[in-house]
Amino acid sequence: MAEAQNIPAGSTTAGAIAVAAESTVATRMSAPPSFDVADFPVPHGREEEWRFTPLARLKGLHDGTAVADGTMKAQIDAPEGVTVESVERGDERIGKAGTPVDRVAAQAFSSFAKATVITVPKETVLGEPIRVALHGEGGTTFGHTVFDVKPFAEAIIVIDHTGDGVRAANVDILVGDGAKVTFVSVQDWDDTAVHTSQHNALVGRDASFKSVVVTFGGDLVRLHPRVTYAGPGGEAEMLGVYFTDAGQHQEHRLLVTHDAPHCKSNVVYKGALQGQDAHAVWIGDVLIEKSAEGTDTYEMNRNLVLTDGARVDSVPNLEIETGEIVGAGHASATGRFDDEQLFYLQARGIPADEARRLVVRGFFAELVQQIGVDDIEERLISKIEAELQGSV
């Protein structure tokens, strides 16, 4: 159930569980998914999927005026056995995991020059992560990356975004039957960057997929982490951490579509906000289709607002089209760290800056431990510390 406590002014935590014949997730979008940008009208900002996003800050990604004039330095570290290819559009692996759901994702799809396909062969268990480091050096770039993890392979994939620029991309993650994939996307951009990306994971039969989204930087970051299942028995865990600073807009729009029986999904996103006009948006849609008997799903979003002037919009939404499920639930809560809490901790001898750290670290700790990629966990913690330092 949606619970709300001590909600900062202007923030929303709405939530709904709908048992519906017709999906509102689908009807909420202004156009059906498509690879062609022309199939989407230019958004005005009042559309359901755009109403939280400051369109003016998208640098033309939404209205066709953005041109590919930028530089994105890419470095790919692939452990032995992994193949990296640069392929033309039309390669049958591109777009297999999902179709762009909004105009910006379709723009990225229509505009990328070449796609990168990274393949982990069947039954290959990687000892080291595949690392893709993308460093923006200004201007606009479009990208498409496919991770094709074959059956029974095991891989950790880290995409790391740093630097400045305007980036629109799609990432496909094909998780083969029985495969195990952790996919980490870090948004550690400069504070001027704009980043939109749709992550499409197609989870194979009895496969398990973990998505970890870590968003710190950027002027505007808008991501669509999405999961569908290619067969029964799949498991998806979607974890997210964001730290939204003054003036930043960070939006995470998730969709898990349970379209196969006996699959699981667990979504946990946590965010901290500080500073004037810090704005975090979290949309968590879970759709359990008629065929998805035996589904077990839970989604949660928690926000910790550290100062005045920040705003959170958190909307979990669960749609169930079959009664034959194991479990389904959601929760959303936005709380604030206020002067009374600070006073309480200080009254127990804890200095103000340490009190703030204690609260924020505690808030994220459990989630960070679930990431399971050591260097990412460490970086996250030190990043959080640095963000807090900046505020004192």
Next chain:
Amino acid sequence: MATLEIHDLHVSVEAENGAREILKGVDLTVKQGETHAIMGPNGSGKSTLAYSLAGHPKYTITSGTVTLDGEDVLEMSVDERARAGVFLAMQYPVEVPGVSVSNFLRTSATAIRGEAPKLRTWVKEVKSAMEQLQMDPAFAERNVNEGFSGGEKKRHEILQLELLKPKIAILDETDSGLDVDALRQVSEGVNRVRATGEVGTLLITHYTRILRYIKPDFVHVFSEGRIAESGGAELADKLEAEGYESYSTKGGATA
């Protein structure tokens, strides 16, 4: 011997129509080993005194002095006061999301003691203190005060009192909202700390009930922002019998 000296303390708060004076000249000296009960009607300024001593930013000290062993308390930040040995058990303890009780207690003890307590002995110390207060060990893993009942919050305050061993303990209506069993357990906690002889206690209460468990050396009647009368334990009996009426009407209605 630790001594808290409050002299001619005037405190105001920012109200809608400007500053409003709430404490109008409080004089009080609390020495280590002594227990002072402060009793008074609702709104007389008891919590204001407690918060002002702890340094809550809402309250502005307009004049007067507060010293702890000669050190100027009013110059200290909230956390400095706590580390100097002032402890406030709050009337309404605050929920702190994201911070577990065990993490909170340890961080606090580390700050107050100046070094991290040894893990082995610390765990035992916390466990036995919780047991004595009839607190379920599961509380250690819950977030500070989050979803605690009124009584659980008060036990948690006294747990901190026992672990932090302050020089001056200010207990703001620790008794309110407690049933008889909880009142007894919480009082026993306070008495364990008092029995060390190392704490000066300022017991703020509205009711005489808790004084059956915690025997004060002095009783002060608080009214309209100052101490209207002081006496020994017998003064509580008078209040029990007569209530606060004779104090609040004294000098005409000013509220």
